[in-house]
Amino acid sequence: MDRREKEDYLREYSQLKSQGKPFFPYAILKDSAMAIIVVAVTVVMALFLGAELGPKADPTTTTYTPRPEWYFFFLFELLRVIEPPELVLLATLGVPTIWLIMLLLLPFVDRSSERNPLKRPVATTMGILTMVMMAFLTIEGATAGAPTAIELSTSPQYEQGRAAVASSGCLGCHKIGENGNGGPGPELTSIGERLPSQAIARTLVNPTRPMPSYASLRQREPEKFAKLVAYLASLKRESP
Ligand code: HEC
Known part of the structure; x- marks a missing residue:
């Protein structure tokens, strides 16, 4: 000025x-x-209108998918995009802090007295870019699948079996492709090569500890059980 x-x-x-x-x-x-x-x-x-109460919390569930409120989806997505563990601190604390510091510094850096957005191309472009970026990350975060989702390519006939595995807690102990924990159970990514479906069904009903028995699942939901087994039997290195 x-x-x-x-x-x-x-x-x-x-x-x-x-x-x-x-x-x-x-x-x-x-x-x-x-x-x-x-x-x-x-x-x-x-x-x-009342306030919606969600279902009662179940402390024993292993399939709960934690999701943030929608206005945090952009941070959530940022965390999903930045994968290497050593960068997680930067994504969670670093990026928002850097943005806040930049905002605090703005009045000291930009000494222009101009208030018309059209006459402040740099600030206006930065502002629009920030909003576009946040909107994009929010949409990506909102439509992203649950982290327990199995991302191996599956043909439609195994889709329900795949969902059954994702909702039965198997991934708490087994790894399938990129999903699940590496232990205590063995990796199941290509279990279909090692075991035929009868053997998989037998393992589920009569497992070796610490794997829990899924006999009650076969009793209660035989169809879901069968689909789960069929899906596992289809997991071969050359994915179906
Ligand atoms: C509490 C942890 C746990 C859970 C939950 C679990 N498993 Fe297991 N599973 C194991 C362990 C440990 C073994 C290895 C047992 C052994 O030493 O024979 C195993 C073995 C298996 C095997 C045999 C693997 C092989 O190579 O012989 C199959 C198949 C299997 N699990 C499938 C499943 C499926 C499907 C589910 C979900 C419906 C599931 N498991 C849930 C722990 C678990």
Whole structure:
């Protein structure tokens, strides 16, 4: 800002100030009115629409998929994109902190008195890019599958069996492709090469400890059990 701009600005400011209204009571009144409206709308919505209570928490579940609230999806997605474990700290704490520091520094870096967005191409472009990036990450995060989803290519006939494996807790002890834990159970990525379906079914009903028995699953949901076994038997190195 050069001298003349500064004088223009000060003149305009003193003019506006002389015509202005005091903070108390004008601004206070406006703020209070708006605050009361917001609270009243919230109360009315709570009374007539109610708040949704999710299903009761089940501490024994092994298939729960933790997901953040939608407004954190962009951070969630950032964490998914940045895979190497040594970079996780940077993704969770580093990136948001760097952005905040940059925001704090902005008024010291950008000394322009210009307020029209069209006359501030750098700031405007940066702002739009940030919003586009956050929107993109939010959409990606919202549509991303659960981390327990199995990403091997599966033909449609095995789709339900694959879902059955994902929802039966197998991945807590077994690795299939990129998913699941590496232990205590052996990797099942190409289990179909080692065991025929009868042997897989036998293992599930009569497993060696610590693997739990899935006999009750066969009893309660024989179809799901059969699909699960068929899917496992189809897992060969040359994926179906
Ligand atoms: C609590 C951990 C645990 C869970 C949960 C679990 N397993 Fe296992 N599983 C094991 C262990 C440990 C072994 C190895 C047992 C042994 O030493 O024979 C095993 C063995 C197997 C085998 C035989 C592998 C081979 O190479 O012989 C199959 C097949 C199998 N599990 C499938 C499943 C399926 C399908 C599920 C889900 C429905 C499942 N497991 C759930 C721990 C688990």
